[in-house]
Amino acid sequence: MNNKEKIKEIFREFQDEYDFEKLKQIWKNQSEEFRKFWEDKILNKNYPELSESDMDHVIKFFDQKARGAKEFRENGGLHAARANIFQGQWYRALKSIKNNQDIKGILDDILKTNDGDIKVGLVNKLKEVNEKYKNGLTGKKAVILNAILFTYSSDEYVSMLSLEHRFTLIEFFDFGKREQYESYGEQIVNTNRDIISSFKDKFDINIPAHLLSYFIYDWLDRILYWNSQELNKKENVTSENENEYLIPREEGFVLEKHLEDFLVANWESTDLGKLYELIEESGEIVSQQYPTKEIGNIDLLVKDKNTNNYVVIELKKGQTSDRTIGQLSRYMGWVKKHKANGNHVKGIIIAGSQDKRLEYALQEMPNIDLFLYKLDFGLEKYKRDE
Secondary structure (H helix, E strand, O other): OOHHHHHHHHHHHHHHHOOHHHHHHHHHHHHHHHHHHHHHHHHOOOOOOOOHHHHHHHHHHHEOOOOOHHHHHHOOOOOOEOOOOOHHHHHHHHHHHHHOHHHHHHHHHHHHOOOHHHHHHHHHHHHHHHOOOOOOOOOOOOHHHHHHHHHHOOOOOOOOOOHHHHHHHHHHOOOOOHHHOOOHHHHHHHHHHHHHHHHHHHHOOOOOHHHHHHHHHHHOHHHHHHHHHHHHHHHOOOOOOOOOOOOOOOOOOOHHHHHHHHHHHOHHHOHHHHHEEEOEEOOEEOOEEEEOOOOOEEEEEEEEOOOOOEEEEEEOOOOOHHHHHHHHHHHHHHHHHHOOOOOOOEEEEEEOOOOHHHHHHHHOOOOEEEEEOOOOOOOOOOOOOO
8 A cells, every 4th residue: 555545544534533523613613712812802902911811711722731721621622732832931922912013913914814925924024023022922943823823713724833843744745845945934834835735635635724733643643653753852852652743741830830930921020030031042932941851840041131141940849948959959050061151050949938948058058049929819899790
């Protein structure tokens, strides 16, 4: 059996397994919800600052690992992909779009333009204008931007959010070469176009883009598996299950995770943000849960605005003071060896309260500061509709 016949056979099995009409209706409804969010809360100048509740609802459309995603799925919701984006980074991107008219206007044009060539030009313009905002919207892999494009028009965009994954797919099936997509706009717009059109032309598979995405991720993994392993090694991505195709794993905490997300989303307005800046690599914010490969992830890795030296921030997650100090010291040692080029490395502990052990330990560690967070809440009487 040749490759084309094998793909078509797998597609027939896929058709028998899935309720296409049900899936189409769910994504139709979710796209309509996202469009309403876009018009009423992003574009509307009279709508106040986005709340976490506002954002949490649409982030569940984007990301299988979003906060509240399990309950969302149990109630019949669908996600674009497991995006491997932390909640705080989603918050940061959405708030940046809401609060900056220049990128908001361009992105609105991208969403509402049908002409492919015009869209390519607009995406290139967006990347250029967005350079000054550290929000991850136009990062190298374009995960956040592609999630927004897909959710707004799920019939027209595949939910393969990472450009690296798209290039892998295109080259594996000989749909083209990554080098042919010269500009950022071409990478975003034309890879999507070529994946959809190539499955139609080469394999006679002509279904809405969100259904094609299910076919690619849920069924073609048996064909793509060996290639995905090479990409996983390249990107240092782990998988929970050897049969999953390029699905990274993310773990978190509860209260401290909310605090971590809040800090990233609102960095410039915090006391820390006045002194330190988030780290951006290839257009994407990488400060949150910065990977060390050897000793785990750093809660936050940032840089001093004046000296450009690295600063390691550790949240005291209900663990002992001794363990927190030891963990932070290990991270600082790793950063000094692998990234600091001999420069000074500072440490910061963020805790809900101070204790004697921590106090005594810090007396002998002048390069580590302690910040205490406070939780504030208020009550407001509900006003009944008259």
